[in-house]
Amino acid sequence: MKRLQLFAGIVGLLIAFSTPAKVEVLSFDTPEHEERYNKLIAELRCLVCQNQNLADSNAELAVDLRRKTYEMVSKDKSEKEIAAYMVDRYGEFVLYRPPLNSNTLLLWTGPFIILLIGVSLLIRTIRRRRAEQGINVDDATLKAASSLLDSDRDKRDA
Amino acid sequence: MTRAIVPLAGFLALAGLFWFVLGKMNEGEYNPRDVPTQFIGRAAPEFALPDLLDPSNTVSPSNMAGKVWLLNVWGTWCPECWKEHEYLIHLAERKQVPIVGINWRDDAAEAKAMLAKMGNPFLQIAFDPNSNAVIDWGVYGAPETFLIDADGIVREKHTGAVNSRVWEEKFKSYFVAEGSAS
Numbered sequence: 001m002k003r004l005q006l007f008a009g010i011v012g013l014l015i016a017f018s019t020p021a022k023v024e025v026l027s028f029d030t031p032e033h034e035e036r037y038n039k040l041i042a043e044l045r046c047l048v049c050q051n052q053n054l055a056d057s058n059a060e061l062a063v064d065l066r067r068k069t070y071e072m073v074s075k076d077k078s079e080k081e082i083a084a085y086m087v088d089r090y091g092e093f094v095l096y097r098p099p100l101n102s103n104t105l106l107l108w109t110g111p112f113i114i115l116l117i118g119v120s121l122l123i124r125t126i127r128r129r130r131a132e133q134g135i136n137v138d139d140a141t142l143k144a145a146s147s148l149l150d151s152d153r154d155k156r157d158a
Numbered sequence: 159m160t161r162a163i164v165p166l167a168g169f170l171a172l173a174g175l176f177w178f179v180l181g182k183m184n185e186g187e188y189n190p191r192d193v194p195t196q197f198i199g200r201a202a203p204e205f206a207l208p209d210l211l212d213p214s215n216t217v218s219p220s221n222m223a224g225k226v227w228l229l230n231v232w233g234t235w236c237p238e239c240w241k242e243h244e245y246l247i248h249l250a251e252r253k254q255v256p257i258v259g260i261n262w263r264d265d266a267a268e269a270k271a272m273l274a275k276m277g278n279p280f281l282q283i284a285f286d287p288n289s290n291a292v293i294d295w296g297v298y299g300a301p302e303t304f305l306i307d308a309d310g311i312v313r314e315k316h317t318g319a320v321n322s323r324v325w326e327e328k329f330k331s332y333f334v335a336e337g338s339a340s
Contacts, residue, residue: 047298060263061298064289089296091196 024063026070037073040082041066043096053096196296197304197312202229205291207284210261210269217258217284219306226332227256229304230280230320231292233264234272236300242319243272246279249325255333259283262292262300305329 028034038055044065046057054062054069065086072082083095092098100108182188197203202219209215219229230246232239249255259280261269266285273283286292295304305314305328314328 061289064263064293068289068293087196089196089293090298091296 024066024070029074033073033076036079037070040069040073040079044069044083044086045094045096047090047094195315197315200312202304202306202310202312203291203294205284205286205294207260207286207291210259210266210283210285211273213285215282217282219258219310221282222256222258222306223310224308225256226305226307227258228329229258229260229295229306231260231262231295231297231300231302233262233300234268235264238319239301240272240276242301242321243276243279245319245321245325247277249320250279253333255329256281260286260291260295262286262297263289303329305332307332 026034026037028037041054044054046052046054046059046062046065048059048061049057052059052062054066069082072085077085086094092104098104098107179188204219206216206218209217228249232243234240246257250257257280259282261283264285264287266287269283269285284291295302299317301317301319303316303320304312307313313332316324316328318324320329
């Protein structure tokens, strides 16, 4: 019973913490505006809490940047324009999905390079194992080897 | 034997890397919170905000055209700002450095009380409770200090409290060249 209560408590806490921090009540002119706004605040980083996006953070800067995003969406600025405004001021770091360029090349390709290294190592290991297991020795060779060993032992004994 | 050496060498290499990077982070390098500024070499973003001490006055970067000056973003809620306040007064009084403040996300009465108690190093203070100018300047924390040259170009930015070391390293040379401060 106690265990069940503990479990329920943990689940409750998880639910509580996973609720987005968005608290403002906003009204939008069009559903497209609302969609644009929600998409943007999900993809822009809160710079003071770094591992959260604007939607999830209640830091004051996140609140400010959400408001700025809302203002720009209300003025019918496009998603690109708003993202460009933020990048212009806070750098590409503000984007959770930075564009592919020479600075971010390793960031984008790194995981695939590591995957490639892992897969090639795996293939090599499997091939070696197979080679080790697959030693086929015919009886004649075995006999020759044992007679060699025997003759060796005989020599030592003598 | 070689089987043991490969993972051991890998471990030692990683441990060495962590040792090196964490040591550097301790000295203040590789700071993950240090967002590289976008503004160095760019024209200072314009704003027009009411003066904290005299709301009928408008504070604007263009007022400072032709001068080398500092723009300091502060708030009474920011402990680092309290720390640097004394040094800003020193800069303003002893070195005649023109400093314009942006009072950010603050209560006007509290901000005035702080200045009354600790002194006022600012020529003018833009009152920005809604982060309008602050977002335009790409500020994400306080205090932040920008140096703007006589052509209105942002030349330096410092995140965190200004002290004598920061002054020597980042700002001093611009004023010596101007001959307006020593």
